[in-house]
Amino acid sequence: MIYLIATILIYIMSKRIYKQYPKAYLTPLLVVPVVLVTALIVLDIPFQNYEKGTSVISYFLGPATVAFAIPIYKHFELIKKFMVEILSSIVAGSVVAVLSSFFLGYIIHLSGSFMTSIIPRSITTPIAMEVSKTIGGVPALTAAFVVATGIIGSIVGPHVIRLFSLTSPVARGVSFGVAAHGAGTSKAFEFGDQEGTFSSLSMIIAAGVTLVWGNTWIPHFQHLFIQ
Amino acid sequence: MKRALPKALFVCSGGVSIYKTFLKLVLQFLLINVFFFLGIGVQQLTQFPIPGSIFGLLFLFIALYFGWVKLEWVEAAGKWLLAELLLFFIPAAVGIVQYPEMAGWNGFQILIIIMISTILVMGVTGIVADFLSKRRKEDSK
Structure with a gap:
């Protein structure tokens, strides 16, 4: 649950920043994974735990593909x-x-x-x-x-x-x-x-x-x- | 938690409209999911090497095309899903943490070849499309 909330919060913040400063290197697709990868390494969290916690987010990829x-x-x-x-x-x-x-x-x-x-x-x-x-x-x-x-x-x-x-x-x-x-x-x-x-x-x-x-x-x- | 959220929205908005919009989004999302699961089911049955979500895409398109599903029934949720597409990729992107080989010189080289290849792909694709669309214009003159 913490991983899920953290991912969504960081994403929302990053999106706001990108809206204010639309520079290519500030795209949420780059910033959010970099922040999260750093956090996982520094806090020594195994990726499997993070993956389990955020599986709901990955699930949405399916319906999103259908929506095309x-x-x-x-x-x-x-x-x-x-x-x-x-x-x-x-x-x-x-x-x-x-x-x-x-x-x-x-x-x-x-x-x-x-x-x-x-x-x-x-x-x-x-x-x-x-x-x-x-x-x-x-x-x-x-x-x-x-x-x-x-x-x-x-x-x-x-x-x-x-x-x-x-x-x-x-x-x-x-x-x-x-x-x-x-x-x-x-x-x-x-x-x-x-x-x-x-x-x-x-x-x-x-x-x-x-x-x-x-x-x-x-x-x-x-x-x-x-x- | 799941029940409290729409209720809170209802109280905050002090009206029916936001609650209704939220409900509409949820229902539309569920309808898109019906197609998603239909796609997964067909994939499981046929064992075709195409992801279930692509079957779902095809089915939804067919349903829209023949008017079995109206555009208004799925449009709002579809728009939301596509607008937040980046979010859904993030857990997969974080998966890179499992590959320490991607750091340092090796990772840098990989990024460079991805860049060169991407420029080539965009160039070739764009030139072919531009050439064909210019030829069409001249033909019609």
């Missing part, structure tokens, strides 16, 4: 209109996400479980953890990489958009959604409603596409390189 049906339904016409752009760029982006994570990890000699767990890092947490399980990774480790991706994506995202001079709302939205899932999507909404909608949809489709990759070519690919 609502914006998709509301903007279904817009989505149908841009289907070709959305699908082709998501397929391209999700392949780049898997391959670049893998090869960059290869270059810095990541150990086996890290290497496998980093592959699905660009998609939304619940599905990334699922893909991780499928391909033999450690779901908790994948969750950590996913969160790191979200934070980094929302910090570098606006610069990337300028760098590649992405002008259409569909391109901006999709690139946020594919590269940085939920955290990227909340950044995309800062650009505009259309960007945000495209981003939330892309995040879902990208997760679905990566799930398919995890059950088809990724295992063969791993076989080829890890031995």
